[in-house]
Amino acid sequence: MKRSPIAIVGLGVLVLVVIILPFTATNYLLRLTTIAFMYIALASSWNIVGGFIGYPSFATAAFFGIGAYASGILRGASSLPLPATWLFGAAAATLFSLLVGPAILRLRGHYFAVASLVLAAVLREITNAATTLTGGGMGLNLPAVGAINVDVQTRLYYVSMLVAAALTIGLATLIWRSRLGWAMRCIEQNEDAAIVLGVNTLATKILGFAASAATAGLVGAIYATWIGYIDPTDAFDDLLSVKPIIMAFIGGVGTIFGPVAGAIIFLVLEEFVWRNVLNFHAGILGIIIVALLVFMPGGIGSIGRGIEKLRAYGRAGRTSDISGAAPPVVPS
Amino acid sequence: MVDLLKASGLCGGYGDVQVLHDVALTVKAGEIVCLIGSNGAGKTTLLRVLSGMAKSTAGSILFADQDLRGLPAQEIVRRGIAHVPEGRRLFAGMTVRENLLMGSYLRGDGRAVINKDLDFVLATFPKLAERLHQDASTLSGGEQQMCAIGRGLMANPTLLMIDELSLGLSPKLVGELSKALTEINRAGQSILLVEQDVATALRLASTGFVLDTGRIVLSGPSNELVANPSVREAYLGMTAA
Structure with a gap:
C-alpha cells in the first residue's frame, strides 16, 4: 500500500511526540495521554467486533472488568511480575469471551446488542456477591508497585498503556489484512451471502469477539494496577461499553485509523467540557456527541458531506421547493 | 449420464413451518436443470436446503454419492456446490x-x-x-x-445453483445471461437454475422440475414440459387448445 508523504510525516511527528513526552511533560499531561492510549485501545478493540463484523457489541465493559479483577486478584495473591498478571487478565477475558461468544454471537442486531449489554450487569452482580474473592462492594485494593515515586509510576503506566494501544492497533491491522478480515467484512455486509460462499461465520465472529476481549481485558488489567483500587461499579461501568462506540463513530467505524482519531477527539472534548462546564458537563458532552453523529455519520472522514448537508438545508429553507425534487411533469 | 445430485424424500423448512414435502430431484452431470413454480412454491427453500442454509427434517441429498444432508454450509461449498442467492x-x-x-x-x-x-x-x-x-x-x-x-x-463448483436468474432484469439482459450460461454449460458446468420465467427456464434447461406448494408435481425433459397442457396453462399463460 502506498502512503502519502503527509501521512508519513504526520506519523513521524506523532511518534516523536510520544517518545519525548515522558521526559518533558507534567504528570497531568502524562496522565491525560495515558487515558488517551486507554481510549484508543478500547475503541480499536470494540471496532474489531462492532466495525469489522458489524455486530453492535456492548461487551467491552465486561471484558475490561474481568481483566481488571482477574489480574487484581492474582496480584493480591501472588508475587508475580506486573506484566504476567496483566496477561492473566487478558487471558481470563478471552476465556470468558470464548464461553459466552458461541451462545450470544448466534443472535443478530438488537438481540445481540442487548445480550452483550447484559454480560457486564451480570458480572457486576457476581463480583458484588463473591465477597471473599473480590471484596464485593467494598472493592479491591491492589498493592502498589514497589517503592517507586509518583513520577516513575506515571511514566510506567504511560508506557504500559501505550504498548496496550499499539498491540490493539497491531492486532486489528493484522486481522483487517488477513483472510479473517475479509470474512468479517463479508459478514458485516451480508451474513447470508458470506455463509453461501463458505465462510464459517460463527467461528469468524467468535475469533473477532475473542480478539476484542483479549485487548479490552489487557487494558482493564493495566487500569486496575494503575488506579490501585477497583470496585464492581467502576470496573464493569456501562460507560466503558458506550464510550468506545462513540469514539469509533466519531472517527469512522470499520477502519483502523478511525477509532484512534475518534478516541483522541473524544478525550479532548471530554476533558475540555469537564474543566469548563463542571456542573453540566455530561449534558454538554451529550449534545456535542449527538451533533457530531448527525453531521458526520461516517466519522471525521465524512465531514465534507455533513457540511454539504447543512448547505442543502439552507438552500431548502430559502427556496419554495423544499423537497428539492423537480415538479411533476403533467402530460398535456 | 451420471447422477451428480440426487435428492429424495426431502422434507424441510424454517422452524416449525414445513415448506418442502417429500421432494425428489436429480441433476445429471453436465446438464442444466431448471426448477420452476409459482411464488411461494418452495423453490428458494429447496436451494437453501441443498446448500445447507436451511434445515431439512427428512430425506437424503446424495452428491457424488455422498449424503450432504445436515452438513454445514461451508462443508457443502467445499464439496463443490456453489449457491448464487436470490x-x-x-x-x-x-x-x-x-x-x-x-x-x-x-x-x-x-x-x-x-x-x-x-x-x-x-x-x-x-x-x-x-x-x-x-x-x-x-x-x-x-x-x-x-x-x-x-x-x-x-x-x-461441480454444481452451480442460481436462484432467480432473471429477477428484475430486462429481456435483453436475460437473453445475454442465458447465452453466457449456455456457454458455461458447454464448458462442462452442471447448473441447477431456479426461475420464475418459465419460458426462459425451459429454453435453457434440458430437464425441468415443477414445484408446487412444496411438492414436485411434474418433471421431465424440457421439450415435453413445454408441450404439457397443464404447464402451458399454469405457467406459460396459454390455454390448452
Missing part, C-alpha cells in the same frame, strides 16, 4: 474483483489456478472486466447478476 447479495464497499475473489474463499489451490478461473469469468462476462475495480454497489442490475454468478463460478 437478489445477488454482493458485498458493497468491495470492488468487483474483490467480490469475485471472495467466491474462492475456501479454495486451497494456488493463486495461479484461481487467477485462471478469474480470467475465465471475465472472458465470460466482459462487462465485469471493464468494471473490475469499481465498487460492486455501483453496478447495474444485470452486471450485479453477472458478478454474483461469477462469484459462484470462482468457487470452482
Whole structure:
C-alpha cells in the first residue's frame, strides 16, 4: 500500500511526540495521554467486533472488568511480575469471551446488542456477591508497585498503556489484512451471502469477539494496577461499553485509523467540557456527541458531506421547493 | 449420464413451518436443470436446503454419492456446490474483483489456478472486466447478476445453483445471461437454475422440475414440459387448445 508523504510525516511527528513526552511533560499531561492510549485501545478493540463484523457489541465493559479483577486478584495473591498478571487478565477475558461468544454471537442486531449489554450487569452482580474473592462492594485494593515515586509510576503506566494501544492497533491491522478480515467484512455486509460462499461465520465472529476481549481485558488489567483500587461499579461501568462506540463513530467505524482519531477527539472534548462546564458537563458532552453523529455519520472522514448537508438545508429553507425534487411533469 | 445430485424424500423448512414435502430431484452431470413454480412454491427453500442454509427434517441429498444432508454450509461449498442467492447479495464497499475473489474463499489451490478461473469469468462476462475495480454497489442490475454468478463460478463448483436468474432484469439482459450460461454449460458446468420465467427456464434447461406448494408435481425433459397442457396453462399463460 502506498502512503502519502503527509501521512508519513504526520506519523513521524506523532511518534516523536510520544517518545519525548515522558521526559518533558507534567504528570497531568502524562496522565491525560495515558487515558488517551486507554481510549484508543478500547475503541480499536470494540471496532474489531462492532466495525469489522458489524455486530453492535456492548461487551467491552465486561471484558475490561474481568481483566481488571482477574489480574487484581492474582496480584493480591501472588508475587508475580506486573506484566504476567496483566496477561492473566487478558487471558481470563478471552476465556470468558470464548464461553459466552458461541451462545450470544448466534443472535443478530438488537438481540445481540442487548445480550452483550447484559454480560457486564451480570458480572457486576457476581463480583458484588463473591465477597471473599473480590471484596464485593467494598472493592479491591491492589498493592502498589514497589517503592517507586509518583513520577516513575506515571511514566510506567504511560508506557504500559501505550504498548496496550499499539498491540490493539497491531492486532486489528493484522486481522483487517488477513483472510479473517475479509470474512468479517463479508459478514458485516451480508451474513447470508458470506455463509453461501463458505465462510464459517460463527467461528469468524467468535475469533473477532475473542480478539476484542483479549485487548479490552489487557487494558482493564493495566487500569486496575494503575488506579490501585477497583470496585464492581467502576470496573464493569456501562460507560466503558458506550464510550468506545462513540469514539469509533466519531472517527469512522470499520477502519483502523478511525477509532484512534475518534478516541483522541473524544478525550479532548471530554476533558475540555469537564474543566469548563463542571456542573453540566455530561449534558454538554451529550449534545456535542449527538451533533457530531448527525453531521458526520461516517466519522471525521465524512465531514465534507455533513457540511454539504447543512448547505442543502439552507438552500431548502430559502427556496419554495423544499423537497428539492423537480415538479411533476403533467402530460398535456 | 451420471447422477451428480440426487435428492429424495426431502422434507424441510424454517422452524416449525414445513415448506418442502417429500421432494425428489436429480441433476445429471453436465446438464442444466431448471426448477420452476409459482411464488411461494418452495423453490428458494429447496436451494437453501441443498446448500445447507436451511434445515431439512427428512430425506437424503446424495452428491457424488455422498449424503450432504445436515452438513454445514461451508462443508457443502467445499464439496463443490456453489449457491448464487436470490437478489445477488454482493458485498458493497468491495470492488468487483474483490467480490469475485471472495467466491474462492475456501479454495486451497494456488493463486495461479484461481487467477485462471478469474480470467475465465471475465472472458465470460466482459462487462465485469471493464468494471473490475469499481465498487460492486455501483453496478447495474444485470452486471450485479453477472458478478454474483461469477462469484459462484470462482468457487470452482461441480454444481452451480442460481436462484432467480432473471429477477428484475430486462429481456435483453436475460437473453445475454442465458447465452453466457449456455456457454458455461458447454464448458462442462452442471447448473441447477431456479426461475420464475418459465419460458426462459425451459429454453435453457434440458430437464425441468415443477414445484408446487412444496411438492414436485411434474418433471421431465424440457421439450415435453413445454408441450404439457397443464404447464402451458399454469405457467406459460396459454390455454390448452
